[in-house]
Amino acid sequence: MKYDYAVIGACKAGLTAVETLRERAPEASILLINGEDRLPYKRTQLTKKLASGFSPDDFSLKDEGWYSDNSIELWNNTRVLEIDKEKHELICSDGRTAVWGKLLIATGAIPFQVDIPGREFVKHLRSAADTEILRAELLSCRRVAVIGQGVEGVEIAEQCRKMGLEVHLTGRDSRLMQRWLNQRLSGKLLSLFKSEGVHCSFSRDVSNITKEGDHYRVHSPGEVLEVDIVLASTGIRGNPALAEALGIYGKKGIACDTSLQTRIQDIYAAGDAVEVPSGWPRGLWHWAEYQGRTAGMNMSGESQKIENIPTRLKCEPFGKFYFSMALPDVNEDDKSTVFFDDKRGYLKIFEREGRSVAALMEGLSKDDSKILEKGIHQGMPAESLASSFI
Structure with missing residues (x-):
């Protein structure tokens, strides 16, 4: 054929x-x-x-x-x-x-495999079939360790908690979703997770995982987690x-x-x-x-080249909307303005030479994030872009 x-x-x-x-x-x-x-x-x-x-x-x-x-x-x-x-x-x-x-x-x-003794006990989620098998296993568990605090680790931890499991979210990062959120939004996300009963520990390098009967022990300096299943999202x-x-x-x-x-x-x-x-x-x-x-x-015969275009990430743990766009591309000398940080939520826009280049938002809607994304692609001035939300 x-x-x-x-x-x-x-x-x-x-x-x-x-x-x-x-x-x-x-x-x-x-x-x-x-x-x-x-x-x-x-x-x-x-x-x-x-x-x-x-x-x-x-x-x-x-x-x-x-x-x-x-x-x-x-x-x-x-x-x-x-x-x-x-x-x-x-x-x-x-x-x-x-x-x-x-x-x-x-x-x-x-998935990147954690290069530690006991890595064969770690489970990853990459396909729909993986997820179906994993969900069936989780239904018979009480305690779960999730290694990795990026967006996927955060979402897995949230879903496990919604299943009624005792959830321990751990990893080597110093805060949640540190690539995509600033200190303020990572802190708000941590407060949300604590209020929902998720246990979080940071700056922990998992050294090894051992099996004790039907349970597992996740070892890191100063901490040993005893759980029924170990999940990982480590890149x-x-x-x-x-x-x-x-x-x-x-x-x-x-x-x-x-x-x-x-x-x-x-x-x-x-x-x-x-x-x-x-x-x-x-x-x-x-x-x-x-x-x-x-x-x-x-x-098909056209000539196009990929560029490092502004990228965005959306996350809705426990019904709270987080939006981050192009944060990894922000320079130290870019101007930044927090337009609000109150009951409505949070909005911060980064500006370079009069053009919006990145943004962080929490607590508003998906429709608001589309407006924000479009404004950054168009390079609107930060004040003009923020006026859509104020």
Whole structure:
């Protein structure tokens, strides 16, 4: 079977690339290979639906009819085992093969494994199937340790607490979500977690994990947590499957140029699988979408390059809305103004040469965050942008 374009991985980057290719090449034959047992879905919902559970189609990105209506060949529940770069051929785990003109590898990321004795006892959440299995295990637990205090760790801890578990959130960071929140908002988030009964400890390097019967002990200096299950969210790296065999894997992901083309002609990569420069975002939904669109445009013959665009993060632990945009890109000499910090919530905008470049918000709405995001993309003056909320 021959295809003009083949995309391996039905994550947001892969599916966006397929949409872009179909828009720009209406007559092209397109294959999308999905390694999971359900239609492509919004992965960021997994850490938000752990407590309530979900059905296989609850957050599908497209219904089944969309693929046939757009002449997209979708192969579900199969993995690519081998890519022949000379013959432009790939072989799948179910025995099917395909010949491609141009290929995109969008195989996502895998968790960083904590490099400590007992790491085999740690469980990670990356797929819908992982989440279903993990939820079933949590239903028989009373106490859980969550290692990692970024956004995913925060969301997992919140969901476990909603399941009625005793939750211990620990890690090496000095505060919650320290990459995306300032000291003030990290403190407000900590107060919220304490009020909901989540136990938080900081600046703890987990040294080892031991198993004692059916329970586990998480050891760190000055602390031993006795729990029924250990979960971790300690970062990601690009999935090395396929890329290592092709010789295109770098230190943390697939090496590409700014057009998202690898060093092998006609092979591209996008999404969390890609190695990006230090300080650039990764692991974010809209960043994967941006890469998928850029890769699709380049594969179809247009010339586009990725840039370090402003990125944003939204989080709603225990019903409280937190929004952060481009905070990691803020410079020391950028002007910053707190426009309010009261019962309404919190708003801080960072400005450079008269243009808004970053913002932090808490307590308002998703619609307000869209206004804030648009204003930063447009470079509005901070005072003018803040007037929308005051």
